[in-house]
Each structure stands twice: as structure tokens, then as C-alpha cells.
Amino acid sequence: MTEKLVIIGNGMAPGRMLEHLLEAAPDRYVVTIFNAEPRVNYDRIMLSPVLSGEKAFEEIVIHGDGWYIKHGITLYKGHRIVAIDRDARTVTSDHGVTESYDRLVIATGSVPFIIPVPGRDLPGVLSYRDLDDVNAMLLAAQSRAKAIVIGGGLLGLEAAAGLKERGMDVTVLHVMPTLMERQLDPAAGYLLQKAVEARGIKVVTKANTKAIVGDAKVEGVELIDGTIIPATLVVMAVGIRPSTALAKEAGLEVNRGIVVDDRMRTSDPAIMALGECAEVGGHVYGLVAPLYEMARVAAAGLADSEDRRFVHSDTPTKLKVTGIDLYSLGDFADGEDREEIILRDASAGIYKRLVLQDNRIIGTVLFGETADGAWFNDLKKKATDISAMRDTLIFGQAFQGGISSDPLAAVAALADDAEICGCNGVCKGKITGAITGKGLSGLDDVRAHTKASASCGSCTGLVEQLLKLTLGEAYNPAAVQPMCGCTSLGHDDVRRLIKAKGLKTIPAVMQEFEWKTSCGCAKCRPALNYYLVCDWPDQYADDYQSRFINERVHANIQKDGTYSVVPRMWGGVTSANELRAIADVVDKFEIPMVKVTGGQRIDMLGIRKQDLPAVWADLGKAGFVSGHAYAKGLRTVKTCVGTDWCRFGTQDSTGLGIRIEKFMWGSWTPAKVKMAVSGCPRNCAEATCKDVGVVCVDSGYEIHFAGAAGLDIKGTEVLGLVKNEDEALEVIVALVQMYREQARYLERIYKWAKRIGTAEIKKQILDDAEKRQAYFERFVFSQKFAQVDPWSERVSGKDKHEFRPMASVGFAEAAE
């Protein structure tokens, strides 16, 4: 019998718990998640790289929407649970959804601590907790103005570095005399302050905030001593507190956090809690490693798979600011029974301190050079007696036992149970075992199978060394992902060589590049066919047998083998005659379903394959051509009604949309291309999540591109503003042609743009008129061969064989 498991919160801890649970007992629970944040599970500790611009949000997603679908998990995004009824065993969200549970997991995380000073509610005061905070900071950073970060701890310094990276003038206010005083001793704190200041960030210590000043928005921060520091953005990063209100209201035992036993059980046996909201053995946690251990314990409890208990352990702290290496672990306070070993190298900016008790390491602070952190951690964990190597201990592992200082040798010397990935608790033996046992060949494989290096990424170097060590010559980190198993060449090489060698058929490509199979596979053939169609529009004969069925029969295959058909409605505009023709076709062919699509078209579903030509013939009589809803090609151009009707419209968005669609229909592209034209910034055509979009403004046409609204959600980037329709068309066409010529098959514009870089695209399309013109002309040339309505071709007999059975045999009446 399946039980109902409801999870409140969708952060990293419950996400990891679900992974373990699905592995141990995949069918035991029907899972429902309520997430107050309107998005999927992402790696919160990587928000700092997103803020600084080193990573994009899509790169830090842990479970995309597809993961929830695959595992049959219901995820309510943007639903905050407002009540738990423990008697009825139900939870209710702020949107009124009530769900019953057999087991409930509370993972509400924590809330940022806001210091109770006047002005804390002013617009411009942010905390640093989730993606919304990061987005708000990025918006504020566009002003390039002054920012203040209150709090000189881990989070505050990462926020400060990110904002500085984004061009803001940043001051850090810290109430204590040295930075990160909870993780660093004063000497390391001083070095850290110097390193932070060297990046142009001002640091004020012993700074006690009295008030945040400003009229309608933030204008600055006033300190107790009366100093006023001006700023337009204030980020409070002074700590977090477990989010326990919901549990408290439900009558669960709550102390600092929600009190749980060492199996993560709250005072109600049907309810568990884990993550930053949970308090176990008197501790609450904020770093990922113990939270992941909680996830393991909770999953084991839910699955009844093993008797796992949570045991407290120290977690190393690392700062994720590029260029500042810092590592701190354990207890480093002075004490009578304690000794210390210190290494200082002022010119190199290195400081290392080991705190010993009874010849065992109990604390480590490393600054400037942190490679030995894992080794010291290992010695501490195992309580190794270090007397024998005491003289050279501080120099690190490489100096023990005459091992060379080669980093590879240092990794080789690590014991199999030495921890490599602190976030996920993965030891060396598990990684090397997976590499050999599962035949892993790269970093991504190791991440997928062991989770090592998949969270904060600071152990990536170690994992790569393990790959090198285990695989030897076979490990090639720069290896290009081959197109498929038929070749060792990647897409980019194949595209380049097709042009360079002037290859014009699929067999020629396979021969020349030594394909390992006789005629490719379902991955490479469609790609090669596209590359050849794109590169030699006038000379290459399209190979229909290398196209996916949808592109072969110009309709979309459905799960039961029937097809759906979408006629083109230019710009989403239709008429009584067209609608009448569609209605007649639906009646005549008994089409079971008619649906309006997201791209402003009408979809007819459930058409038998043999009926397709007749359906097209009837649609063709009404003037319809194929809508290419099936193609890796131009799909639709959505429009709003613009100046024709709308009282806010600034330009003729409908007209421009139709013009673009008529100009570009029929072209094949690496992946589907969806467009939209909105008549004003209210953006009713939703142009800012399209592959290419136009937002009309009074002064002209803002060209957008690289949006996504599928498995990934991403707002567009602005390519530039042009003055009139002709320029808009030229820029859009040139952009799409550049994409056609450069992207890898099945790579959407947003992924291609990320790889190539927006700056490069702007340079070629906007700044270089000659290049733009050349792209435009190549597109126009290729359209000569592409703009043939595939439906009317087939109505007149092309590919007849596709739509009829070859024979009917064995039927009594048909027997001859």
C-alpha cells in the first residue's frame, strides 16, 4: 500500500532526502511538496556565484521540472503552508490547497535575521536568502551606486564581493572587531579584511548600526557614533534563525529550532523535521554537510531501510569568493591544555594555524593556501596522534614521509576513507570505486553518481585529480562531448569540417570523418541532415529518411500513433472563413479534439495518418499552409493587437509579427524558434520569454533574444533598440541566421547564446553592419529553397508511400 508523504519546503535538505528515499523505497510513498518559493530545487550555496555573475541560475538547479514529473512527485510552487492539522493529518496552503498525509516532513528552513532598527522596512533593504533576493540585488546593482552590507560573516562577505563584481561601491559593516570571528581567529580575520579591502570593498569593524535612514527609500545607514554612510542598497546578512512558526502553531516541541531526535522525529511520531529549521541534540545547523546527513537519516527512517542516527560533527567553513582561499574547522580558541602550530608567510599572504590537544588536531584555520584542509580534517576526524610528524605537520601532507609535492601524489596518498567532498560526505574510496566500477569518465559522471563536487564545488580539483589518478591517460578533461556513439567528433568540429571540406551528402560526411557505424543513428543523422540543409541550401538534397517522423509527415505524432495538425495563422490572426474551414475539416474527418495552443494557433488532434493528405487538401483550399508546429524551425510569431486596437499600443505589433512570420516561415533551424511581438512594454504577447522577441516602445523596437519558458525559465536579453520595422526585420533575420550557422543541433537560442556570449552576438549583429548584411542575405538565399508549403506538396502526391499501407493481407474479403 502506498502512503502519502507530504513535504513542506523544497530546499536542498528535503531534495536530497527524496533522492535517498527514491533509491531505497521508490514506490512506498505518493509524494507531494509545497514550496513557498515559486521554483524548483536549486543549490542555495551557489547563489553567491550567481550574484557575482560566475554562474547562471540554470546551472545551479538541482532538480528541474522534469525530475518531478519523472518521479511522479506533485510540486506546488509558490504555495506557503499556513496550517497543519495534526488530528486530521492535513496541511493547508495559502492558496487554499489542502492535502492529507500519512507522514509529514517539515523543512521550512530559516529566515534571515533582520536587526530591529528604525528604517528596516524601507524599500532598498534586502536580506540574502533566496533567488528573489539575488534578483533584487542584481536590479539594484544596475545603478552602479553605493551599497552597504551589514554583517561581515560568510554570507555578508559573499554578498559584498558579488555586488562589487557587479560594479557597486560596497561597504561592509561588521559589529565585531574582526571579520568572520566565529570561524577565524583574529590573525586570519585581519588577513581576510586586507584581502577584501584589496578588492576595493570598504570594511568598517566595530560598526554598530543605529538606524537605516531615508524618506521613501534607503538613503544610508546611521551608526551609533552618529556617522552616516550613504547608500541606495542595504543588504542585511547578520545571520539566520530557524523558521519554526508553523511547527509552533501546530503544537510541536520547539526550542531554537523544531526539536527532533537523532532520527529526525519531532514530538509527533507522524512528523519529521530536517534542515535549518530542525534542532538536534541542542544544535541547529546552517552548513550543507550536516543538513545532507539529516537528509540521509530522514530517508532511512521513511524507508525503514536502516537504523541510521544523526551524529554531530564539525563542518569546515569555506568562503566562496574567487581569489580568497579560506578554510576553518573545529575549535581554535586558546586554552591552557592546548598548543598551536602557526605558519605565517606575510609576502605570500599565507596564514596557517593548527590547534592541538593531546597531540591531536582539534581546530584548523587556513588562509591563502587551503589545499591541505581535507587532510587536516581527516586527521582531526580520526583523532590521529600527530607526534611523529609534528615538526612538518603544518607544511601539509606533501611533506610527510618524503612524498613529493606533486598534488597528484598527495591525493594518491590519501586513505580510502578520507573525505573529499565535505558537503555530501563522500570519501575517496567511494569516488574511485564509482569511477572503476561504473566506468565513469568525467567530472559530470562523478557528480551524477556520487554527488561529490556537486554542491559548493570547492573539491572539484580533488575530484579531477582522482579521475586522473584512476583513469590515467584515458582522462581528458577537455574532451569534447561527441555527437553520438558513431563518432568521436563533437558537433562544432563536424559543422566546421563540413564547410571546410565542402561535404555535401551524409555518406560523404560519414566516410570522411570515419563514422563507426554504417549509416549513423537516430541522433547523428537528423543533426547532419540539418547541417547540410543549412550550409548548402541550393545543393543539398534533403534526406527525409534522416528526419524525425514529425518532419517527414509534417504533423505531430501522438502517443497512440495518430497525428495532430496545426495550420499557420499568421501572427495569430484568423478569420471567419478560416474558422469555418477548420470546423468543416473537424466534422468531415471526425477529429476528436480541437485545442488552442500557447502560440496562438489551433491544433487538431487525433488525425489518422492516412487521412493527413485529405485533411491538408481541405485546409489548403481555405488558404492554409502548414504551421510547422512539428519542426525544428520557425514555429509561431505571437502578437498582441498593437496600435490597430490597443489604447496603449506604440507600434503596429500585429503587422510586424505577420511580416516576420511571412518572411521567415519554412526555414529549418537547429531547434525550434518561437517568437513574439508586443506592442508596448506591458508585453501582452509575452515576448520576453521567447527565442526572439520584439517589445515595441515609443522610440522604436527593442529586440530581445535568448529567452526560455520550457524546462528552463529565463527572461530574454536585450540585443538592442532599432528605429523602424525594416531595421527590426534585418536584425532579427541576421540573428537567426547566425544561430542557424553556429548552433549545435537541438540547441535552443538561449543555450547557444550562453555558449557564444551575448557580447559576441551584439558585436556581429548590431555593431558590424557588413556582417549583419551578409547573414541577412544568406538567410534570404536559403529561403528560396525552403519556402515551399509541405502540405500542398504532399496533397499533390509527394511521398505518397508515407501515408498508405504497402499491402493488406490475411483479411477474408481481401484474399484473392
Added chain:
Amino acid sequence: MTKLNWTAIGSIADIPPRGARCVATPQGRIAVFRTADNQVFAIDDHCPHKGGPLSQGIVHGVAVTCPLHNWVISLETGKALGADEGSVRTIPVKVEGERLFIALQALASKAA
């Protein structure tokens, strides 16, 4: 059953190279494939995974990739290749010159 009952289904030219055509039978659709090197195979037009029409897939080597979820099925054995498990019935095919015949055991009893 020692003797196969061969039924003519048409000519090899009816099938595009690296393509397939269907043959309707009372027991369901059969997919007849022609490979790049002109071998001909017949299997049930029904993927062992979710029943996808294999005749609509891309033909490569002596295998076809199902259009619904990309299972790869061997035309020789009817078995799913790679990590997937499942198989589909194969039907004997005979090529005489240009002409193609298939042998259906069930057909034999019916036609008799």
C-alpha cells in the same frame, strides 16, 4: 508447422531505403523495413515499450529508433538494444528478385 505460408506484399521498390512501410493484417500492423544495404525485415509495428509505431522511426544499420521515446529495436531479433529490455515479434521475410513475401503462421491457418 514445418512449411511456411508465404504471402506476397509487394516490391522492394515500394519501401524507401532506410525506411519502412506497413502491412495491415487481422492481427495488427506489421512494419516492413528496408536497410541501407537493401536487406528487408518485418516486425510487429508495436514498440515493446509503449506501443509506438516502429514503422515511423528512423532506420539505422539493422535497427530502428521508436519515434515515441527513442527505444532502439533490432530488426534482426526484435529485441530492444542498449539498456532497455523488451522484444517484439519478428516475421520471416523472403525476397525473390524484386518481390517481397512474409510468412505469418497465424495467417496460414486462417487462409487454409
